[in-house]
Amino acid sequence: MALPPAVELRRRNRAALLEQLHRHGPQTRAALTEALELNRSTIGALATDLAESGHLQETTGQSTGSAGRPSTLVACVPRSITVAAVEIRADRLRFALVGLGGEVLERSESALEAGADPIEAVAVITGGTASAAAVASVPGLVDEGAVAHSTELGWIDRDAAAELEAATGREWRVVDTATAAAVGEWSRGDAGEARKLLYLHGGRGLTAGLVIEGRAQRGGSIQLGHIVVEPGGRECVCGLRGCLDAEMEAFGLADGIEDATLAAGMGDAAARDRLRRSGEGLGRALGAVVTATGPDEILFGGWLRELYLSTAAPVRSAFAETTLPHLRSKLRLRTPVLGDEGALIGAAETGFAAVFEEMR
Amino acid sequence: MLLELTGLSKRFGPVEVLSDVDLAIDAGEVCALVGDNGAGKSTLVKCVAGIHGIDGGAIAVDGEARTISGPRDAAALGIEVVYQDLALCDNLDVVENLFLGREKRRGLVLDDDAMEQLAAETLSSLAVRTIRNLRQPVASLSGGQRQTVAIAKAVLWNSRLVILDEPTAALGVAQTRQVLELIRRLADQGLAVLYISHNLNDVFAVADRIAALYLGRMAAVLDAADATQSQVVELITSGRSGSLGLGADTNGARS
Known part of the structure; x- marks a missing residue:
């Protein structure tokens, strides 16, 4: 049913104002007026309205040290809208309840016993939590809530969103871990200027996620670890030969990257050689991904940071030899600032984006 | 260009240490300076920092020719150098070290609160989470933390070009990573960074451009995006790689 135009406009403005505060933090009414390009009185009415509904509060800002009364800041109330985010890993579940404005309100981690089904465990740890949206991040190839392939979890064609809904009785969104981390770094990290951001995630197996202007894309979930870098090479768990995961023995590095880099740093020739080959393989696989997607920033996350x-020398050398110059000349290669928290933060941001979308 | 060196030459008596060196560094980029021992890296840094006078060529900052005749001149132009020995005072705490010699005053006394706040802001703008207590003496910090303090000290003074001489040489693997990320962040915040290192992994991890010195001459300046490790190694060891580098007629000897 179509709403009257004035009511609909008001809804849109409410959503826009909350989104502005959520993304950019507390600010003055004047700053809001400018950012949203709305009338002063409109902002005033919206703020009063949203203050009554408990979504925002006005606080006295920090004194700037200059003369005059400190200006009043409008800030959102974290508890008014919350999103539950869960990151599923092979051996553990990580949970965060994130409030409006990005504050982490609750945070927990629980180990998964071998053989336990993560979906049931998710139902247990999110059981008593009320939230406006729930998002799960899964390491693997994810499309529209279904997990086509996850090396880390050993899942093939599992409709995770539907199973989570059946287990918990509420709607779930499912994103892949790399994409979630990319969203996190774009919105709460240092990568906000990247138009096309590619996040490489090192878990038990390598995955990648591409976001455009901070938004997850259909088809942006990439199985980095199953790009063949050595045709006819080692056999991989997926059935192919010469996959990046198999060639760099990614499972071993996932557990032992610290030991491997330490040994190499102390001059262990075998460890050095292994890292160099892993770096070259990563550079070549990256060449293929960058040629296909053309990002302007790449983040090395999980153990790929280490x-x-x-x-970096073999990674960038192999990358330079497998990519067109114009694709790499302006490309930024960076490490993520949010570290391990990126995926959870990004999963929550995905939930907030959906909440704001629904409010419109 | 923030800093531009043209035809820079430096002699110690009869020995020509730098010969006709060109190098330009722009704001927002990390330029790595590589070369074998004795290639002239440290001399080049000392010429820019005002420790050594130059015998030929020109130094321009923001396109304007400048004479740098002492460290004060360099500092006034926004050029700060972090040397390998870091030059920190072990008996002073983090804040005192950051402001050493340039303390903030309020009337006759030191303004400790303002200094501590500014120190905290600087460290948080660099995403430094490894130093929790700003009032602990520097003697109690690890090598990586000390390096961080030395770099933060260079950044605190509205500096525009930070020169880092082998900042990771004495560090462990994990600390090296943190310092590399810090170097990258400096440039991403708009500073120019001249980074000297022997470790090519460290160089490739942060550099936008790689300048290779060979026996006092600039063999080549490459975009890091186009460079390969073997090219850089060849430039360091022989001064040329394929069509890059010094011409075949120069073997480093002066004609």
């Missing part, structure tokens, strides 16, 4: 910073 690998990249220790083997």
